[in-house]
Amino acid sequence: MSLENDPCHNHLLAALSEEERKRVFPDLELIEMPLGDTLxxxxxxxxxxxxxTTAIVSLLHVMESGASxxxxxxxxxxxxxxxxxxxxxxxSSWAVVQSAGYAYRLSGxxxxxxxxxxxxxxxxxxxxxxxxxxxxxxxxxxNRHHTVDQQLCRWLLLSLDRLPSNELTMTQELIANMxxxxxxxxxxAAGHLQRDGLIRYVRGKITVLDRKGLEQRVCECYRxxxxxxxxxxxxxxxx
Amino acid sequence: MSLENDPCHNHLLAALSEEERKRVFPDLELIEMPLGDTLxxxxxxxxxxxxxTTAIVSLLHVMESGASxxxxxxxxxxxxxxxxxxxxxxxSSWAVVQSAGYAYRLSGxxxxxxxxxxxxxxxxxxxxxxxxxxxxxxxxxxNRHHTVDQQLCRWLLLSLDRLPSNELTMTQELIANMxxxxxxxxxxAAGHLQRDGLIRYVRGKITVLDRKGLEQRVCECYRxxxxxxxxxxxxxxxx
DNA sequence: ATCCGTATGTACGGTTTCGTACAAATGATG
DNA sequence: CATCATTTGTACGAAACCGTACATACGGAT
Numbered sequence: 100m101s102l103e104n105d106p107c108h109n110h111l112l113a114a115l116s117e118e119e120r121k122r123v124f125p126d127l128e129l130i131e132m133p134l135g136d137t138l139x140x141x142x143x144x145x146x147x148x149x150x151x152t153t154a155i156v157s158l159l160h161v162m163e164s165g166a167s168x169x170x171x172x173x174x175x176x177x178x179x180x181x182x183x184x185x186x187x188x189x190x191s192s193w194a195v196v197q198s199a200g201y202a203y204r205l206s207g208x209x210x211x212x213x214x215x216x217x218x219x220x221x222x223x224x225x226x227x228x229x230x231x232x233x234x235x236x237x238x239x240x241x242n243r244h245h246t247v248d249q250q251l252c253r254w255l256l257l258s259l260d261r262l263p264s265n266e267l268t269m270t271q272e273l274i275a276n277m278x279x280x281x282x283x284x285x286x287x288a289a290g291h292l293q294r295d296g297l298i299r300y301v302r303g304k305i306t307v308l309d310r311k312g313l314e315q316r317v318c319e320c321y322r323x324x325x326x327x328x329x330x331x332x333x334x335x336x337x338x
Numbered sequence: 339m340s341l342e343n344d345p346c347h348n349h350l351l352a353a354l355s356e357e358e359r360k361r362v363f364p365d366l367e368l369i370e371m372p373l374g375d376t377l378x379x380x381x382x383x384x385x386x387x388x389x390x391t392t393a394i395v396s397l398l399h400v401m402e403s404g405a406s407x408x409x410x411x412x413x414x415x416x417x418x419x420x421x422x423x424x425x426x427x428x429x430s431s432w433a434v435v436q437s438a439g440y441a442y443r444l445s446g447x448x449x450x451x452x453x454x455x456x457x458x459x460x461x462x463x464x465x466x467x468x469x470x471x472x473x474x475x476x477x478x479x480x481n482r483h484h485t486v487d488q489q490l491c492r493w494l495l496l497s498l499d500r501l502p503s504n505e506l507t508m509t510q511e512l513i514a515n516m517x518x519x520x521x522x523x524x525x526x527a528a529g530h531l532q533r534d535g536l537i538r539y540v541r542g543k544i545t546v547l548d549r550k551g552l553e554q555r556v557c558e559c560y561r562x563x564x565x566x567x568x569x570x571x572x573x574x575x576x577x
Numbered sequence: 578a579t580c581c582g583t584a585t586g587t588a589c590g591g592t593t594t595c596g597t598a599c600a601a602a603t604g605a606t607g
Numbered sequence: 608c609a610t611c612a613t614t615t616g617t618a619c620g621a622a623a624c625c626g627t628a629c630a631t632a633c634g635g636a637t
Contacts, residue, residue, distance in 0.1 A: 160479045163558050168482045170475040185468040186461060191566050192475060217456060222425055229424040232471055236409040236431060239478035240399045243407045243518040246623075270584065279482040281625060286585060302584055302633055319402050327430050485593075509614065520595065525615060541603055541614055 104129055106203050108152035110176045110332070111227060116219045123213060123220075127203040132156075134268070138179055138194040145188060147204045148180035154200030155261045157277055158192050168242070168279035169254075171234045172197065174261025176332065181228050183207045184214040197277070198258065198267060223332075230328045241320040247280050251288040252317035254278060255298070255307060260325075265307040271300075292316075343368055345442050347391035349415045349571070350466060355458045362452060362459075366442040371395075373507065377418055377433040384427060386443045387419035393439030394500045396516055397431050407481070407518030408493075410473045411436065413500025415571065420467050422446045423453040436516070437497065437506060462571075469567045480559040486519050490527040491556035493517060494537070494546060499564075504546040510539075531555075 106120075106127055107113040115123065132138075132154040139145050149156070156179050158171045170192060173179050179202070182190045213220050241250055254277060258267055271289060275282040289305075292298045297312040298305055307313065314321075345359075345366055346352040354362065371377075371393040378384050388395070395418045398408045409431060412418050418441070421429045452459050480489055493516060497506055510528060514521040528544075531537045536551040537544055546552065553560075 158475075160475055162479065162483060164483075166483050168479045170478050182468055184464070186465040187468045187566075187570050190468075191472055191562055215456060217454065225423070226425040228467070228471075229421055229426045229429075232424075232467075232474060233430055235471060235474045235478060236397075236399055239409050239474060239481055240401065240407045240518070242478055242481040244401060244403075244405050272584075279479070282584095283586085283626095284624065286587090290586080300585090323430055327426075331426050511614075521614095522596095522616085523594065525617090529616080539615090 104152065104201060106150070106152075108175055109150040109178075109203060111178055111220075111223050112150050112203065114219065114223055114333070119213065119218060119220055123205065123209070126209050127205055130202050130204045132196045132200055132202050134196055134199040136196040138196070139190070140193050141191050142189055145180050145183055145190075146207050148178055148183055148207060148210050149202040149204055150178055151175055151200065151202040151261075153263065154196055154202050155198035155258060156202075157195050157197040159195060159277065160192050166279060167276050169277040170238050171231055172257050172261070173231075176261070176328070177227055177231065178224065180207070180210075181224070181231065184211055184224060185228070197273075198262065198269070226331045226333075230331045233327045233331075234324050237320045237324050241318060242279070245318045245320065246288075247278065247284045248288045248291055249316070249318040249320075250278050250280075251285065251292065252313050253321045255305070256310075256313055256317055256321050257324075259307055259310065259313075265310070267305050267307075268303060269305055270303045343391065343440060345389070345391075347414055348389040348417075348442060350417055350459075350462050351389050351442065353458065353462055353572070358452065358457060358459055362444065362448070365448050366444055369441050369443045371435045371439055371441050373435055373438040375435040377435070378429070379432050380430050381428055384419050384422055384429075385446050387417055387422055387446060387449050388441040388443050389417055390414055390439065390441040390500075392502065393435055393441050394437035394497060395441075396434050396436040398434060398516065399431050405518065406515050408516040409477050410470055411496050411500070412470075415500070415567070416466055416470065417463065419446070419449075420463070420470065423450055423463060424467070436512075437501065437508070465570045465572075469563075469570045472566045472570075473563050476559045476563050480557060481518070484557045484559065485527075486517065486523045487527045487530055488555070488557040488559075489517050489519075490524065490531065491552050492560045494544070495549075495552055495556055495560050496563075498546055498549065498552075504549070506544050506546075507542060508544055509542045 106124055138149060138156060151174050155172060155174045157169045159167050159169045161167045179194050182188060214224060241253060271285040272282045275285045289300060297309045298307050345363055377388060377395060390413050394411060394413045396408045397410045398406050400406045418433050421427060453463060480492060510524040511521045514524045528539060536548045537546050
């Protein structure tokens with residue numbers, strides 16, 4: 100995976116025009132992203148944006164009590180650091196590497212220069228931002244109305260869509276932090292999925308055995324986000 | 339209120355440059371917005387954007403089951419229909435008038451033309467969009483971690499910030515739809531607030547008696563959104 | 578092979594919210 | 608004033624989730 104790295108493994112970079120690639124690609128830096136790395140945190144000025152290829156990044160909010168909740172997830176279909184071109188420069192959320200891997204990094208200034216040329220990149224980034232908003236909105240709805248079992252299915256599928264294999268390195272404790280529930284709640288939900296043969300997990304490794312089964316059990320939230328993302332991000336399959 | 343209407347009652351319109359106003363204001367239409375009016379719904383092409391002055395609009399998601407949840411609220415500080423300039427043209431949410439009033443309407447094409455001139459309006463709209471994302475993210479977190487009591491406080495304050503008076507026309511049933519909880523849950527929570535002298539309500543009219551009291555009881559979510567909105571929308575107080 | 582830190586499993590009472598049912602109060606209408 | 612639809616109040620068991628405590632299981636290190 101790390102052997103054959105190519106900016107085009109990120110779907111946004113892959114969709115740029117020839118001229119934009121000529122301008123942008125030379126300035127991209129390949130960055131290794133270890134699990135748990137913090138790309139940015141509230142009130143910290145963002146200096147770079149990240150285009151993940153194999154890594155997955157969680158955007159999460161942490162409350163005064165220490166409780167947390169994931170509000171969106173970004174993988175090879177997206178970009179981390181949208182507040183740079185949106186104009187805020189910082190956000191009230193954290194960006195944390197949820198699954199180790201690689202990303203291409205670009206300086207914030209370079210990105211802004213490209214963005215305000217108003218060519219393909221701008222159109223892509225704005226549409227991607229709308230897709231991200233759909234994900235956040237659906238997360239809010241899911242938090243309100245669905246069970247931990249359903250949310251775990253959703254979370255697994257969202258991760259799976261951004262990974263090359265059907266195996267993810269993730270403890271139940273970490274999943275609990277993402278979903279904003281107790282670790283025991285995840286143990287129980289995961290137990291149900293394992294009992295029914297949909298997944299298998301051993302000490303921080305989860306293997307998805309029956310993706311179709313997960314899709315049957317997941318709440319509508321997953322489908323809504325996927326459908327809208329596909330629509331917004333155009334003909335090319337985004338995930 | 340309807341006697342002295344002026345586009346500048348909307349904060350985004352008020353913040354435009356002199357030249358932009360000259361171009362845009364002649365094309366604004368003052369629109370009366372009755373309670374419950376639907377401005378757009380999923381998969382319906384959006385033809386106009388709305389700049390509320392006295393009206394308040396809820397962005398809400400409705401699930402297959404019919405259950406709903408508000409994901410953000412837009413008043414005189416914002417604009418309804420951002421998917422127009424974001425590029426999606428439609429959204430997966432509804433925009434419903436939560437509090438009757440007025441808004442200025444602009445054709446989608448006119449807005450897009452202005453947006454892509456990349457002047458003040460673009461900067462404003464992008465930053466506003468980021469503020470909206472903060473609101474959505476915080477709604478997700480609040481749905482996960484806070485009680486109905488706290489969420490009702492948040493909702494009341496968000497509404498209050500967008501209204502001219504301390505009285506809102508709203509049944510508990512409708513609030514329940516917004517918060518995505520049972521009507522009885524709102525009855526109970528509102529009962530607590532009334533018992534403690536923070537509000538008074540009679541059949542669809544809620545009067546806020548003690549705003550400070552609400553602010554003391556509300557969860558951090560309200561403050562986070564307000565602070566971030568103020569930061570993003572610049573020196574001028576946005577609410 | 579044993580030890581030890583980490584990860585997962587299980588259990589129990591408490592709280593919040595849900596679903597449902599029905600009663601009471603309000604305000605508009607005739 | 609009487610009627611009626613709407614809004615609000617109350618009650619009760621069920622379900623989901625929480626907080627806590629503790630047991631078990633795995634896997635790397637000595």
